[in-house]
Amino acid sequence: MKKGITALIIGFLLSFNAEAAMVSFYVVETGLQSEGQVNPNQHSQRWEGAFLDVFFEAGHIVTNAPIQRLVSKPSGDILRAIYFDMQEARDSGSDYVVIARLDYGPDTGSPVEVSFYVFKVTPQEKVYEKKINGKTYGSSSDEVDDLKAIARGLIPYIGE
Numbered sequence: 001m002k003k004g005i006t007a008l009i010i011g012f013l014l015s016f017n018a019e020a021a022m023v024s025f026y027v028v029e030t031g032l033q034s035e036g037q038v039n040p041n042q043h044s045q046r047w048e049g050a051f052l053d054v055f056f057e058a059g060h061i062v063t064n065a066p067i068q069r070l071v072s073k074p075s076g077d078i079l080r081a082i083y084f085d086m087q088e089a090r091d092s093g094s095d096y097v098v099i100a101r102l103d104y105g106p107d108t109g110s111p112v113e114v115s116f117y118v119f120k121v122t123p124q125e126k127v128y129e130k131k132i133n134g135k136t137y138g139s140s141s142d143e144v145d146d147l148k149a150i151a152r153g154l155i156p157y158i159g160e
Contacts, residue, residue: 021095021158022061025051028082029069031104043110046140047100050147055098058155063094073103078117089121096120096127096158102134110134118157128157 027048044067055062074081078099089097097119102111111134118128132150137143 020059020061022063022093023055023096023098023158024089024092024094025055025062025064026082026084026097026099027051027064027067028078028099028101029067029104030071030073030101031106032069032071042140043143044102046144047102047114047147050144051098051100051151054148054151055155055158058152058158060158063092073101078115079119086121086124094121098154108134110136116154118154128154 025048027044029044048064048067052062052064068082070081078084078101079086082099084097097117099115099117099119101115101117103113103115104110105112113131113134115131116129117126119125120127135143135146137146
């Protein structure tokens with residue numbers, strides 16, 4: 001009897017098909033002219049950390065690329081602007097690519113606009129794109145909580 005129940009429980013647990021997508025994150029800063037501006041990188045690191053935390057907690061495999069800096073907003077294809085190689089992403093096993101572009105204004109210490117892009121690697125297609133206005137936060141914990149809420153809003157687009 002105990003063996004039968006144990007076999008039933010193990011069989012039940014093994015019958016679940018758990019899928020995890022491999023998601024690669026890119027954070028891109030634009031509009032910063034010099035390295036000496038008011039430590040904007042802290043915002044980029046918070047965005048990156050929020051994405052990694054939220055998607056990992058949702059059961060996905062996550063990777064990140066170094067934070068990139070562009071002098072100005074790219075016109076046209078964001079993938080081309082950041083020199084993204086879709087074939088390399090396929091070869092490394094990525095299923096999705098999420099890009100957060102933080103656009104800084106002159107003399108601002110935080111982004112004035114943030115753009116999100118979600119791409120499916122195979123077949124290559126843009127799944128989602130959205131822009132939001134940047135915010136000023138009272139504390140870093142308030143900022144992290146809000147960034148995680150924003151990141152959670154992108155989870156439904158992974159696995160479509």
